[in-house]
Amino acid sequence: MQYQSQAVAKPYFIAAIGLFVAQVLFGLILGLQYVVGDFLFPEIPFNVARMVHTNLLIVWLLFGFMGATYFLVPEESERELFSPRLAMALFWIFLIAGALTVLGYLLVPYAGLARMTGNELLPTMGREFLEQPTITKVGIVIVALGFLFNVGMTILAGRKTVVNLVLLTGLVGLAVLFLFSFYNPDNLVLDKFFWWWVVHLWVEGVWELILGSILAFVLIKTTGVDREVVEKWLYVIIAMALITGIIGTGHHYYWIGTPEYWQWLGSIFSALEPIPFFMMTIFAFNMVNQRKREHPNKAAVLWALGTGVMAFLGAGVWGFMHTLSPINYYTHGTQITAAHGHMAFYGAYAMIVMCIISYAMPILRGEVAANRRAQVLEMWSFWLMTVSMVFITLFLTGAGILQVWLQRYSEAPQAFMVVQDKIAMFYWMRELSGVVFLIGLVCYVISFFVKAGEEPVAAAEPNAA
Amino acid sequence: MSEVFTKGMARNIYYGGSVFFILLFLVLTFDTSRELPERDNRGAIDETVALGKRVWEENNCVGCHSLMGEGAYFAPELANVYDRFGKSTEAIKGFIASRPVDGIPGRRSMPQFNLSEEELEAIAQFLKYASEIDDADWPPNIQG
Numbered sequence: 001m002q003y004q005s006q007a008v009a010k011p012y013f014i015a016a017i018g019l020f021v022a023q024v025l026f027g028l029i030l031g032l033q034y035v036v037g038d039f040l041f042p043e044i045p046f047n048v049a050r051m052v053h054t055n056l057l058i059v060w061l062l063f064g065f066m067g068a069t070y071f072l073v074p075e076e077s078e079r080e081l082f083s084p085r086l087a088m089a090l091f092w093i094f095l096i097a098g099a100l101t102v103l104g105y106l107l108v109p110y111a112g113l114a115r116m117t118g119n120e121l122l123p124t125m126g127r128e129f130l131e132q133p134t135i136t137k138v139g140i141v142i143v144a145l146g147f148l149f150n151v152g153m154t155i156l157a158g159r160k161t162v163v164n165l166v167l168l169t170g171l172v173g174l175a176v177l178f179l180f181s182f183y184n185p186d187n188l189v190l191d192k193f194f195w196w197w198v199v200h201l202w203v204e205g206v207w208e209l210i211l212g213s214i215l216a217f218v219l220i221k222t223t224g225v226d227r228e229v230v231e232k233w234l235y236v237i238i239a240m241a242l243i244t245g246i247i248g249t250g251h252h253y254y255w256i257g258t259p260e261y262w263q264w265l266g267s268i269f270s271a272l273e274p275i276p277f278f279m280m281t282i283f284a285f286n287m288v289n290q291r292k293r294e295h296p297n298k299a300a301v302l303w304a305l306g307t308g309v310m311a312f313l314g315a316g317v318w319g320f321m322h323t324l325s326p327i328n329y330y331t332h333g334t335q336i337t338a339a340h341g342h343m344a345f346y347g348a349y350a351m352i353v354m355c356i357i358s359y360a361m362p363i364l365r366g367e368v369a370a371n372r373r374a375q376v377l378e379m380w381s382f383w384l385m386t387v388s389m390v391f392i393t394l395f396l397t398g399a400g401i402l403q404v405w406l407q408r409y410s411e412a413p414q415a416f417m418v419v420q421d422k423i424a425m426f427y428w429m430r431e432l433s434g435v436v437f438l439i440g441l442v443c444y445v446i447s448f449f450v451k452a453g454e455e456p457v458a459a460a461e462p463n464a465a
Numbered sequence: 466m467s468e469v470f471t472k473g474m475a476r477n478i479y480y481g482g483s484v485f486f487i488l489l490f491l492v493l494t495f496d497t498s499r500e501l502p503e504r505d506n507r508g509a510i511d512e513t514v515a516l517g518k519r520v521w522e523e524n525n526c527v528g529c530h531s532l533m534g535e536g537a538y539f540a541p542e543l544a545n546v547y548d549r550f551g552k553s554t555e556a557i558k559g560f561i562a563s564r565p566v567d568g569i570p571g572r573r574s575m576p577q578f579n580l581s582e583e584e585l586e587a588i589a590q591f592l593k594y595a596s597e598i599d600d601a602d603w604p605p606n607i608q609g
Contacts, residue, residue, distance in 0.1 A: 034539070037573030042566065045576050046539050047528025111578070114523040126522025128536055162476075184522075186515040188595055189505035192535065193497070228472055235475035243482040246490050255603035256533045259500045263601070265493070330605060333534030333542060413608045416541040417573070 005081035012067030019060035064353030077158025170209030189257035224292035263325035274316030281308035297369035303355035310347025336400035371452035384440025399426035517591025542609030547596035554589035
């Protein structure tokens with residue numbers, strides 16, 4: 001660890017992993033509810049479990065992004081963090097507020113939670129992914145402001161690298177766009193229109209800046225490739241991300257009452273959205289091929305390569321599959337969307353957070369890289385999670401294609417629940433893949449506790465990348 | 466990438482491209498907001514519909530259902546439920562009010578939300594309003 005204050009990243013990473021485990025457990029509950037409809041009913045109805053599942057995802061990714069920021073900003077700026085104490089205070093505020101919100105979801109009926117937290121004063125609840133009580137949203141804004149202040153002061157006083165500035169731009173964008181979650185008009189179309197300014201412009205906009213800069217940082221560190229080269233790539237990738245992604249928002253404006261020219265704009269621009277993800281893959285593989293050094297942390301390099309590939313498949317390919325408006329007319333709001341959502345979030349965002357954790361955690365624990373046995377287990381977890389996510393996506397895609405056919409496309413369209421029963425087999429297979437994913441995640445957690453074996457250090461790894 | 470294409474050029478594409486497309490997006494947003502009154506059925510939004518939207522939100526309906534395709538995919542699409550239920554708000558109210566408290570053994574079931582008569586009327590009017598938004602003829606058929 002080059003700077004003492006980088007240590008604040010560690011609790012953020014630990015919290016991220018803990019919440020990730022909880023998210024996956026709730027995912028398994030949801031998957032089971034798809035086939036055993038009354039599972040945990042009425043104690044934990046589907047909507048509650050889903051809210052916990054998606055909100056935990058967002059929160060653990062934010063913990064991961066913040067941890068990544070606290071780790072890499074001092075190193076890039078070549079100075080200590082402005083205030084490690086503020087960083088720790090915000091950690092506890094965010095964790096406690098997050099925990100209280102999730103407990104609120106689980107212990108109180110949602111309408112009761114809305115009443116308790118005064119939703120009628122400024123109604124923002126009950127919209128997908130933005131289910132948090134208004135007071136939690138205010139808390140998120142406060143944490144974000146404190147975080148940006150802390151990071152901004154550090155960057156301003158230190159060396160300004162492209163990685164630093166792109167990361168900061170992404171984080172500022174994240175905070176600013178979140179403010180649209182407070183805009184909730186009675187007009188449903190306007191509500192939906194601006195809801196996407198949070199949701200789409202996050203994951204297909206500013207989050208890609210965060211993803212790109214974290215990936216660039218890890219590649220600089222692990223490959224030793226000249227910073228100039230990496231930064232040029234980073235600029236091109238994020239340029240393409242924003243050029244395609246901003247108007248690409250239009251692929252959400254096909255069927256919500258917005259003018260029909262969005263069908264053209266959304267189709268054309270979002271058809272180009274795979275480009276930045278493809279470039280990210282090429283970028284990662286190129287940098288690793290041109291590496292100037294053999295970094296002992298093979299696992300981190302694997303995550304870096306994996307996130308490029310899986311983001312391209314999940315966000316790029318699976319996104320493209322149903323983004324053209326004539327196709328989306330039939331696939332919109334089916335299991336195809338769920339398939340895309342799962343692989344895209346895992347590939348682009350879950351994996352980049354695990355990538356930076358993989359790189360940073362050993363350093364935070366006073367080593368350059370984890371021992372060989374720990375790394376082998378971590379790589380096992382990589383493959384278990386990644387392959388099972390591929391299968392989750394394939395099974396949901398199968399379910400989605402059948403659903404579209406039976407419910408929307410065939411001569412005699414059938415009712416929603418009738419169709420759901422017919423595709424139950426796919427949901428069972430998805431659930432099974434989910435169990436394998438959980439096993440992979442457990443391996444991942446265990447890998448942090450694996451001690452070095454008795455192999456003689458001198459004989460270790462001749463080079464097995 | 467070769468030296469012909471420098472970091473400075475990449476940076477300029479990033480800045481220029483982002484600024485251009487952000488501005489274009491704002492222009493399109495402005496144009497959309499001008500066209501919306503023709504399509505978004507805002508004339509139908511009265512106090513009941515507004516209350517209905519609150520009921521919709523505060524019971525997290527979107528956690529299972531989709532509305533114009535957005536939401537969860539666990540339960541049927543509701544942007545056209547008014548049409549599917551024979552253009553009857555009474556049918557919608559009756560369905561919601563009659564959900565069994567303990568669910569249906571082995572099957573998915575909507576929770577019993579214990580809505581008041583006023584809330585039931587409001588949610589039904591809200592779904593009627595939503596069904597009459599011009600959403601480019603989506604969903605493809607009555608099954609949603």
